[in-house]
Amino acid sequence: MPALIIGSGYGGAVTALRLAQAGIDCHIVEMGRDWTTPGSDGRIFTQTASPDQRGFWLRDRTKQPVSHFLGVSIDRNISKYTGILDAENMGAIHVYQGRGVGGGSLVNGGMAVTPKRSWFEQILPSVDANEMYNTFYPRANATLGVNNIDPAWFDSTEWYQFSRVGRKVAQRSGFATTFVPNVYDFNYMKQEAAGTVTKSALAGEVIFGNHHGKKSLPVTYLGQAAATGKVTISPLHRVTKVAPAAGSGYTVDIEQINETGGVVATKSVTADKVFFAAGSVGTSKLLVSMKAQGHLPNLAGAVGQEWGTNGNVMVARANHAWDTTGKNQSSIPTMGIDAWDTNGVFAEIAPFPAGAELWVSLYLAITKNPERASFQYNSSTGGVGLSWNQAQAQKSIDLAKVVFDKINKKEVTVYRSDMFGSNKVWNEGLTYHPLGGAVLNKATDNFGRLHGYPGLYVMDGALVPGNVGVNPFVTITALAERNIASIIASDL
Ligand code: FAD
Numbered sequence: 095m096p097a098l099i100i101g102s103g104y105g106g107a108v109t110a111l112r113l114a115q116a117g118i119d120c121h122i123v124e125m126g127r128d129w130t131t132p133g134s135d136g137r138i139f140t141q142t143a144s145p146d147q148r149g150f151w152l153r154d155r156t157k158q159p160v161s162h163f164l165g166v167s168i169d170r171n172i173s174k175y176t177g178i179l180d181a182e183n184m185g186a187i188h189v190y191q192g193r194g195v196g197g198g199s200l201v202n203g204g205m206a207v208t209p210k211r212s213w214f215e216q217i218l219p220s221v222d223a224n225e226m227y228n229t230f231y232p233r234a235n236a237t238l239g240v241n242n243i244d245p246a247w248f249d250s251t252e253w254y255q256f257s258r259v260g261r262k263v264a265q266r267s268g269f270a271t272t273f274v275p276n277v278y279d280f281n282y283m284k285q286e287a288a289g290t291v292t293k294s295a296l297a298g299e300v301i302f303g304n305h306h307g308k309k310s311l312p313v314t315y316l317g318q319a320a321a322t323g324k325v326t327i328s329p330l331h332r333v334t335k336v337a338p339a340a341g342s343g344y345t346v347d348i349e350q351i352n353e354t355g356g357v358v359a360t361k362s363v364t365a366d367k368v369f370f371a372a373g374s375v376g377t378s379k380l381l382v383s384m385k386a387q388g389h390l391p392n393l394a395g396a397v398g399q400e401w402g403t404n405g406n407v408m409v410a411r412a413n414h415a416w417d418t419t420g421k422n423q424s425s426i427p428t429m430g431i432d433a434w435d436t437n438g439v440f441a442e443i444a445p446f447p448a449g450a451e452l453w454v455s456l457y458l459a460i461t462k463n464p465e466r467a468s469f470q471y472n473s474s475t476g477g478v479g480l481s482w483n484q485a486q487a488q489k490s491i492d493l494a495k496v497v498f499d500k501i502n503k504k505e506v507t508v509y510r511s512d513m514f515g516s517n518k519v520w521n522e523g524l525t526y527h528p529l530g531g532a533v534l535n536k537a538t539d540n541f542g543r544l545h546g547y548p549g550l551y552v553m554d555g556a557l558v559p560g561n562v563g564v565n566p567f568v569t570i571t572a573l574a575e576r577n578i579a580s581i582i583a584s585d586l
Contacts, residue, residue, distance in 0.1 A: 099121070198373070259455060411507055532544075
């Protein structure tokens, strides 16, 4: 086949659409399910409040990002299933990722943020920023269907009271706040509030999938790609090996799995071009193990390096009894505290849609944490580990603490210490934003071509070195747009 794409998240979806539009047939191999078929309860996705097996990727116990309430664990046993959200245990950190046709777009908060140009120029100095900000960011935003909340509605609806409280206390402490664009359709959300359509964001749906309202990749890039008739997808197929084929091209070994994760068939195909778009962790693990096992021995030494968490750390504050955050909260965040230039913190004011008044302000902070880790192949287990250790997350806490200590002091409020464990204020044990592992212009050339292997490319979050300063998917999409345009022009 002409082109095989590993993974159907942002990098993979952009690649498929643009290759197909250039007349090239391509095939996407995706290890997760195709999330289009309802279960026996009539729902495609599980309930947010009490997720069943559909919520998690091959786990026998849920692993909720906000794991406790009043210090008591809310996790419970489930049966192993190829569910939508992977809380992948990489030693000292759980890396959350979407699994299924659409990758992270199935589970994420939809926050579609273009980073500050000055920061972008620092992290990816080899990329022409003019071209990115004039052509590729606008192209990504348009194709992703990014839209903005109506500020007047934001100011009046009960569903964003939690955000308004977050904005008020941040501003009183001298921090700027900013509206954050999203791929959730805010017109649909208004109709949800009016009671004229079925609720999704206003029914708490987000990290286990949205039945309505969200423009995830299956309705944007992948939908357009399918409409060309030149793209096919194999869900529940996992790539295990890529190696040069006899003659030309690459042989790709694939395991077909069932919905409980069992291998039902192994397959081998040959492709002229192979695009790694398995996400930062997925792509890094594949490349590091192919290099170590001698299947792609000439990959650059930079493969597996410069991985970071985007400085992610979660924290919650307790508001005063009179500062209600509302029992009704939209699951879609739409405001951030922008203290990046002053404090190295961009904090999303996150909802906690529990259906009851809890006086909680929850935040997911992105911090300027310079710590990086690398992936290593373990020859005794055949697996790939990550060197990240807990101490490396301390910098994220330190940066975020300056901001939230200031808010707490001004408001005379305290941190909640009952939501991430018993007596635990910071949740530094997870990331939603894994980045790096096959960094642009180091592990690859300046357009994602892997050194040493013509016809092999990296197209996903692995290209971005560890920290993009804001939520990452718009940057991953725009960079993929830039790289595939160059690859189509020169290599095909
Ligand atoms: P992914 O989207 O992760 O896609 C990779 C795909 O490859 C997956 O579908 C995976 O199943 C598949 N795959 C992996 N290995 C293999 C293999 N060996 N064989 C076959 N297939 C494979 N970002 C934002 O910008 N805004 C947000 O609001 C936001 N919220 C988030 C909330 C949550 C809960 C999570 C988990 C993430 C969030 N993110 C957000 C992050 C964002 O979703 C990711 O940065 C983005 O999805 C990464 O894109 P990608 O193309 O690199 O990889």
